[in-house]
Amino acid sequence: MSMVLFDVPGPKARVRHKIMAVVGIAVALAAVVYVVMRFIATDQFSARRLDWINYKQIQLSLVEAIGNTLSAFALGAVLALVFGAIFAAARLSDHGWVRAPAAVIVEIFRAIPLVIMMFFFYYGLPVAGVKLSAFTAVVISLMLYNGSVLAEIFRAGINALPRGQSEAAYALGMRKTQVMMLVLLPQALRAMLPTIISQLVVLLKDTALGFLITYEELLRWGTRIGNDAVNFGRPMIPVMIVVALIYIGLCLLLTWLANYLEKRNRRNKKVIHTDDDAAAQVQLGAASTAVGGGLTV
Amino acid sequence: MRVRTLAAVLLTGALALTACGKEGSPTDQGAPAGLFEVAKDVKVDGSPTFEKAKARGNLVIGVKEDQPGLGYKDPTTNKYSGFDIDIARLVSAKLGFDPEKIQFKTIQSAAREQALINGDVDYYVGTYTINAGRKEKVGFAGPYFVAGQDLLVKKDNTDITGPETLKGKKVCSVTGSTPIKQIREKGYTEPENILEFQGYSQCVTKLLNGEADAVTTDDAILKGYAAAEEGKLKVVGKTFSKEPYGIGLPKEDKALRDKVNDILQGALDDGTWQKIYDGTLGKSGSKAQKPTIDRY
Amino acid sequence: MSVLTNHLDLFLYTFGQTLQLFAISAVLSLVLGTILAALRVSPVPVFRGIGATYVTVLRNTPLTLVFVFFVFAYPLLEIVKIEPYTAAVVSLSLYTAAFVCEVVRSGINTVPVGQAEASRALGLTFTQMLGNVVLPQALRSVVPPMTSTMIALLKNTTVASGFAVVQAGSIRDSLSEAGENVLFGLLWVAIGFVILVMPLTYVQQVFEKRWSVAR
Numbered sequence: 037m038s039m040v041l042f043d044v045p046g047p048k049a050r051v052r053h054k055i056m057a058v059v060g061i062a063v064a065l066a067a068v069v070y071v072v073m074r075f076i077a078t079d080q081f082s083a084r085r086l087d088w089i090n091y092k093q094i095q096l097s098l099v100e101a102i103g104n105t106l107s108a109f110a111l112g113a114v115l116a117l118v119f120g121a122i123f124a125a126a127r128l129s130d131h132g133w134v135r136a137p138a139a140v141i142v143e144i145f146r147a148i149p150l151v152i153m154m155f156f157f158y159y160g161l162p163v164a165g166v167k168l169s170a171f172t173a174v175v176i177s178l179m180l181y182n183g184s185v186l187a188e189i190f191r192a193g194i195n196a197l198p199r200g201q202s203e204a205a206y207a208l209g210m211r212k213t214q215v216m217m218l219v220l221l222p223q224a225l226r227a228m229l230p231t232i233i234s235q236l237v238v239l240l241k242d243t244a245l246g247f248l249i250t251y252e253e254l255l256r257w258g259t260r261i262g263n264d265a266v267n268f269g270r271p272m273i274p275v276m277i278v279v280a281l282i283y284i285g286l287c288l289l290l291t292w293l294a295n296y297l298e299k300r301n302r303r304n305k306k307v308i309h310t311d312d313d314a315a316a317q318v319q320l321g322a323a324s325t326a327v328g329g330g331l332t333v
Numbered sequence: 334m335r336v337r338t339l340a341a342v343l344l345t346g347a348l349a350l351t352a353c354g355k356e357g358s359p360t361d362q363g364a365p366a367g368l369f370e371v372a373k374d375v376k377v378d379g380s381p382t383f384e385k386a387k388a389r390g391n392l393v394i395g396v397k398e399d400q401p402g403l404g405y406k407d408p409t410t411n412k413y414s415g416f417d418i419d420i421a422r423l424v425s426a427k428l429g430f431d432p433e434k435i436q437f438k439t440i441q442s443a444a445r446e447q448a449l450i451n452g453d454v455d456y457y458v459g460t461y462t463i464n465a466g467r468k469e470k471v472g473f474a475g476p477y478f479v480a481g482q483d484l485l486v487k488k489d490n491t492d493i494t495g496p497e498t499l500k501g502k503k504v505c506s507v508t509g510s511t512p513i514k515q516i517r518e519k520g521y522t523e524p525e526n527i528l529e530f531q532g533y534s535q536c537v538t539k540l541l542n543g544e545a546d547a548v549t550t551d552d553a554i555l556k557g558y559a560a561a562e563e564g565k566l567k568v569v570g571k572t573f574s575k576e577p578y579g580i581g582l583p584k585e586d587k588a589l590r591d592k593v594n595d596i597l598q599g600a601l602d603d604g605t606w607q608k609i610y611d612g613t614l615g616k617s618g619s620k621a622q623k624p625t626i627d628r629y
Numbered sequence: 630m631s632v633l634t635n636h637l638d639l640f641l642y643t644f645g646q647t648l649q650l651f652a653i654s655a656v657l658s659l660v661l662g663t664i665l666a667a668l669r670v671s672p673v674p675v676f677r678g679i680g681a682t683y684v685t686v687l688r689n690t691p692l693t694l695v696f697v698f699f700v701f702a703y704p705l706l707e708i709v710k711i712e713p714y715t716a717a718v719v720s721l722s723l724y725t726a727a728f729v730c731e732v733v734r735s736g737i738n739t740v741p742v743g744q745a746e747a748s749r750a751l752g753l754t755f756t757q758m759l760g761n762v763v764l765p766q767a768l769r770s771v772v773p774p775m776t777s778t779m780i781a782l783l784k785n786t787t788v789a790s791g792f793a794v795v796q797a798g799s800i801r802d803s804l805s806e807a808g809e810n811v812l813f814g815l816l817w818v819a820i821g822f823v824i825l826v827m828p829l830t831y832v833q834q835v836f837e838k839r840w841s842v843a844r
Contacts, residue, residue: 041737041755041758041759049672053672053673056673056675056676057676061675064675064679071706074706074708077707078705078706078707080705143827143830147823148784148822149784149798149822151787151790151798152787152798152819155790155815156812156815159811160801160811160812160814160816163810163811163812241689241692242691244691244692244693245691245788247693248693248788248790248791255691258694259697263701270705272701272702273702273706276698279694280686280690280698283689283690283691284689
């Protein structure tokens with residue numbers, strides 16, 4: 037934790053902290069109790085509103101919905117990584133005519149909201165006679181947007197590698213492509229792994245935007261069951277709690293994976309450690325890109 | 334190692350989940366299977382859609398899944414039910430397809446024309462209003478029902494009696510739908526009082542918790558919701574438009590259109606249509622007006 | 630081009646609504662996010678726990694889900710009725726606050742411990758230390774990622790499209806109702822966002838370059 041702002045507490049401060057802790061707990065508890073009271077008062081957890089969990093068909097459709105979310109995520113992630121690698125390489129090219137358009141494309145796709153992209157592919161393109169399924173529209177949008185963000189992350193990672201790496205590779209007689217593909221990209225990928233995975237968490241959350249273009253993913257499943265008045269009397273609250281827990285669980289699993297890989301990486305001797313200053317620089321740059329790009333849901 | 338344990342836990346969890354579970358629906362309302370007699374050796378000369386379906390061995394029918402009483406997919410059984418569904422089943426039986434050879438496919442309103450043009454579905458039955466604009470893109474058999482735009486309000490509401498009384502009230506409908514366009518163009522209420530959502534059920538939620546004063550669309554749809562909400566809502570009952578529902582078909586397939594029209598005419602004449610109505614929309618208590626088939 | 634010129638009023642109005650939604654949510658999320666960051670760096674473990682829980686939950690939940698909750702689930706609790714617009718502001722603010730909190734917190738953490746210790750040794754009061762020593766240094770590392778967060782918020786306002794809130798994302802509905810070319814309409818919306826976002830990105834990059842050398 038951060039101890040920047042405060043001295044180590046003395047006896048008086050410790051007492052004060054304890055009192056504040058008690059007040060804090062009381063306030064938090066009061067808030068939780070109030071919400072739970074509202075749940076009970078409006079009968080959100082009645083047997084009828086929880087009954088949906090018991091049905092086999094609903095369980096199956098839930099599994100299917102999670103599958104749809106995950107398949108959009110998986111395909112989107114792979115394509116975004118490929119897109120990101122290609123455009124990162126293009127932005128680092130020696131030729132201006134490759135660099136410039138790549139930079140423009142990356143900047144533009146980072147600036148357009150994902151929702152607008154999805155609308156464009158799903159509602160816009162059929163006007164021009166190109167019909168895409170909701171799934172395709174979701175995946176393409178995820179690829180373009182997250183791929184652009186990833187391109188920036190890769191670029192930052194490659195720029196942060198010690199120059200000796202590429203110099204040594206050139207000295208060995210490697211060509212530009214070989215230097216990039218065999219030496220720089222793999223190392224940058226390793227160094228930026230945590231940032232890349234947190235961008236993938238963003239991508240996973242972004243699949244929920246498919247809701248807006250009627251892609252049958254987890255959130256859409258939730259609203260369908262949650263709005264069911266005929267069978268279950270609109271169990272929106274319990275269903276949404278379950279859906280939220282699933283999303284949080286999936287995202288935390290990915291984050292856990294990121295931490296795990298980072299730890300393993302640190303032990304790995306093969307990783308070239310960038311000197312401290314450059315590393316800090318990358319972290320900062322990556323943090324802002326990741327958060328910035330990252331925020332889109 | 335830990336990954337493997339995790340995978341094992343997840344797998345067992347998934348198995349445990351699927352192993353137990355109720356089957357069937359808490360509110361059974363599916364039409365009994367084999368309601369309609371399946372015709373034998375049907376031929377529709379010059380119909381590419383029919384030939385394609387025959388070759389494929391099954392029919393793909395576009396329907397709606399979120400309209401109780403009309404086209405509703407029960408999430409507990411994944412079975413479709415309602416007036417539109419029964420009409421679709423009737424047509425398929427008369428075209429010589431067994432009930433189990435039908436594949437229902439949920440198509441949202443906005444995607445209907447495209448689904449027919451692309452051939453994703455063989456025909457579409459789902460509150461599909463026949464109008465000139467749509468006739469340029471797709472073909473219509475029927476109408477098999479004539480609905481009209483109406484208002485759904487809370488049971489105890491007395492100040493909304495028709496479209497003229499909507500001034501200053503919040504009116505909800507589906508994004509980009511004809512009914513909401515009507516409200517906006519005729520100025521029945523102020524633009525800032527118009528609420529638009531993706532589905533009618535979302536509007537009904539808003540109506541129930543008082544954030545909307547009325548939901549507007551065709552009376553047939555509204556009746557379904559009024560019935561589903563068990564006496565909390567009522568349909569005003571003053572329709573202010575005519576919405577003839579047709580069966581959407583590929584535009585060029587006149588042979589199939591004529592055949593479906595014959596089937597519908599037959600059902601209207603021999604009482605099958607009435608039976609279907611009584612079993613679905615008729616449950617809301619209102620009488621049915623038989624439509625007149627419009628051939629073109 | 631005709632799509633834009635024929636519906637200029639619509640485009641101006643909806644983009645105005647987008648900016649308004651953005652401005653209100655930005656202010657609210659900055660305030661709430663800073664409070665949360667204060668909780669997360671406080672010496673009281675319970676406060677840190679509350680802050681951490683909030684951030685974990687909100688950061689791992691899709692924004693669309695937050696919207697669905699406030700538009701469709703929250704009203705069922707019958708607490709206070711809220712308009713769709715208010716629901717959108719609440720969703721955007723609560724969601725973005727979690728990210729603002731993280732940006733502020735990591736900014737404070739970049740200030741070396743020695744700085745605060747030295748100022749305490751010099752006899753500066755808590756406010757003086759915070760105002761004159763820690764925050765000015767933290768600000769340098771906060772501004773670039775905060776700009777990104779705000780850019781993301783601006784783009785995220787379009788999520789409100791599915792929830793009865795008029796903003797740039799809902800232009801499509803109006804255009805398709807009017808029978809206009811949705812394809813070109815959406816292209817113009819995209820261009821509009823590029824125009825809004827580009828200057829912000831530029832400012833962010835300038836700050837990042839200038840300040841990254843400073844320490």
